[in-house]
Every structure is written in C-alpha cells, then in structure tokens.
Amino acid sequence: MNKIITLKKNKEFNRLYSKGKAYVSKSLILYVLPNRSCEKRIGITTSKKIGKAVDRNRARRVIKESYREVLKNIKPGYDLVFVARKKTTRIKSTKVLSIMKEQLKEAGVFIS
RNA sequence: UGAGCAAACUGAGCAAUUGCGGACAUUAAUGCUGAAAGGCUUUGCCCGAGGAAAGUCCGAGCUCCAAAGGGCAGGAUAACGGCUAACGGCCGCCGGGGGCGACCCUAGGGAAAGUGCAACAGAAAUAUACCGCCUAAUUUUUAGGUAAGGGUGGAAAGGCGAGGUAAGAGCUCACCAGCGUAUAGGAGACUAUACGGCUCUGUAAACCCUAUCCGGAGCAACACCGCAGAGAGACAUUUUGUAUUUGCCCGAUACGUCUCGAGAAGGUGGCACUGAGCUGUAAUGGUAACAUUCAGCCAAGAUAGAUGAUUGCUUUUAACAGAACUCGGCUUAUAGGUUUGGUCAUAAA
C-alpha cells in the first residue's frame, strides 16, 4: 500500500487553505487537515510565481520524492498540501527532505 | 601565427540501485473482484521530451458550420526565375547599400491615372524675386530682365567646367546622373553599346492604382455514452424572432415561444497513427532549394498531466529550456565544444 493518493480538485485544495493548519519555512509551506478516511492524501502546488515549466516540474518532483521517503512515518487520516516557493527550485533534494521531516514533526503527524 | 567570414553538427557521457508513464504478451504465471466482458495487483520485455518542445507570427492537414454559395467591404503579398501539399518559407539570380577581402544587409511594383499631406523656418513648397546682379527712367525711388551668388529648409527645378551675355539662364558644348528609342546578350529582372531630345520635389509601413491570393471558427473544434434534475402552467400555428455563417446586404441552416422552479457534474473517442513519416558518406537528375528510385525502420502519448533521487568515474561540474491534435517554416532564448571551406595581414621556404 505504498501508492500515493493525490488531491486533484480545486475544492479540496481550498478546504485545506482555509481550514488547515499552516507550517511555513523559507522553501516550503505545509498545510495539514485531518480527513474522515484512514488514508494519507497529498497535494502539491507549484504556482507560476516560482518560475517556468522546467522549474515547476523540478519542484514537484523533488517534493514527491521526499514524500515517498517519509511516507511510512506519516500517521494515516490526514490530508497534506505542500506549496513550493522560489527557493525550492535551487536547493538540493536532501535538504527538502530534512525540512519536510521537521515540518511534519511540528505538525504532529510524524511517527518514528 | 594573428584577425576575421560562411556553413554544418553537438546540446554531457558511462555504470549500479531505486522510483515514475505507456504499449505489447499470454497457453496463462499471482491473487482479488465480477453473472460476463473486463478491471486492479504482480511478472516478462520494449519504448519514454527539444533544437528550439517556447512565442503563436505565417502556411497546411483534420473537424463543424450549406462539402463551401453571391456581392460589397476588408486583409495579405510585391524586382525576376524556380522549389514546395501550401506559405509571408526556401534556392538561384538582378538592382541598391556596406566591407581591402572572404562575405553581409536589403517590405525592392507604380509618384508621367488621380487625391491628400509637407509643421517651423523662408520672399517663395510646386509655385516664386527678400537681399543681390543688370538695363532703362530717375537719382527718396519706380518698371523690366535674371535663379550665377547670399540666407531658410529634409527638399529651392539636374551636377561641374568652358563658351556665351547688359547681367544671366541646357542658351550652346564636353563629362557625369536621369528619361526615351534602337541593336546585341539573357528564360527573365536586367546589362552593354549607339543615337535622340530633354531635365521631371518627397511621401504609397497616406488614400489609392496594378497583379496574385484569401469563406468562418477552432481539438476547450467536434462525435458518442451514461448520470442527475423533470417537471408544472400559459400562449401561438406562421409571419416574425433568436442563434450560426468575422462587418453589411442577400441567400442558407437550426430552433415552437414565454413564465415558474431546479441544476450545470463525469466518461470514451478525436489522440499518436503507414504518415506531405523517419534514417542513409546510397544512386540518378539539377548550380541549388528539391525531385525520383533503392535499402532499412515504426519511434513518447499523459489527462492536476510521466524522466527523479543516491553513489562512483571522466574534462569544465554544464547554457537556454519540458511534448498536450499533428506537420512545414519563421522569430526569439542559448554555456561550452567539434568539423569543413574561403579571406586578409605578417614571417619563412
């Protein structure tokens, strides 16, 4: 059950932006909200502010890869949305992973 | 050796582990689900971004609107000859401009069909006498001639020299520029030579004229499937009206109309392909673009949208940058590197 379930609809994203708790760092923003099912769902946002198509694709890939790493350690029953920032395109992927871990711990959905 | 020109190519590579998208394979390997078709998971094997994928500036295919209609309006192109499915593209060539040269740039039809515009300055802007010069009368000045000189302007009626003259003027002559005619060469634009009369402002990326071409909208087009609401009332019977056909006039097609109420979400095809297909130190024709033939190949196809991460090595630690219906161009962005062919300068032989 390592399949990644993604959020797709605009409504779901807006629900997290308005009701979810936000954890902000210089290169990543995390929104967390518990959902009713026992699944872990993820959404990734890369807006046009970040850069052109190549930069946005890279940011999305790096976030997706880091998420795959920490997937086992996440409590089920939560919706997560990661928003990439301008810095995300420049820093290394390992750093994104460590930042993500910190944010997840802060949010209390990380189990070691 | 230095400087410079043109063309073509490349666009980090290799290995290991792991991860993602797709096609195919089943006799059935693995399990689950289902009445079945099939779906999901696993397995095997193969494929998986660019030279610009970008901008959307042109041209097409394809789909619908009447298998594409008429007129007006509107738009595009612009020396000449070719190539192409087509083009505003490409090739060759001519004219003009630049460079010592290799070579580069060039929206380059018509201003003698007509109309408009040319601010300010200047006497005068397509017609003219302000100053000056000359002649006559007179000696404040007036009349006539004159575009050689001054000044203004982007532009002042060919340029320059000689003759000529009262002063001047293509008035006459030589050379140059422009126009016309003839001859020769060329497929043609045009070039060369000879002769002739004669001297014409610029602007068409102002209207316009000439020639050629153009119907419109776009894959969010369009076709099909299923779900939900879903019904209720009133009016009318063929004239309107609405929508589409870029703008207007015809013509054509589709729709009964109005009120109340409710709702506007999803899937499949189109779509990935035997094609204006790709590759070739191939052959033939052609200066070339390109065409024909031959041989080989089938080569991403997502739908919130697939290429990442880690490690090792190489030389520099890699620029611009990510397909979305598909092609042919153009334009713009782009680190570094490779190859080929010319040019100039200097030195040596």
Add this chain to the structure above:
RNA sequence: GGAGACGUAUCGAAGUGGUCAUAACGGGGCGCACUCGAAAUGCGUUUGCCUUCACGGGCACGAGAGUUCGAAUCUCUCCGUCUCCG
C-alpha cells in the same frame, strides 16, 4: 492548449504623423481662504530621470529596430498585465 485586448505623471485617463509632452481633463499631495476647529467648497501650486551654483540643455509615452525630413502616433520583433473559451 487556444482566442483576444491593453501598456502615457503617484492613480484613472486624453492625445492617433509636425508648432505637442505647457503631458489636456479628473483624482491625489501641498499651501491659502472660509471655520472656534475640522469636513465640504473655492483659489493657487506641485508633479519623471541625468546634468548645471543658476539660466538652461539632454533623455524619457513598456523595450529594441525600421519607414519618414520628422514617430507616443505607421510597420516589425520582443517584454509585461488582464479578459474569454469546458
């Protein structure tokens, strides 16, 4: 993905080939009047950058080329912003 529209002072905008940026006109800012004080109203003024002690001069209409004697205006190529199409 496709189809369009627009870029001019601090803001909204007019100017569509010369004298034209006096950057019209409106809003904003500042000052004055009115008021006990304010608001509203009225009047005046301020409004880009570089250079100069100052007078003045140059560059500026998103950027860069071209046409023209002359471009905010006409043409081309880029850049940015906004709108529409299920």
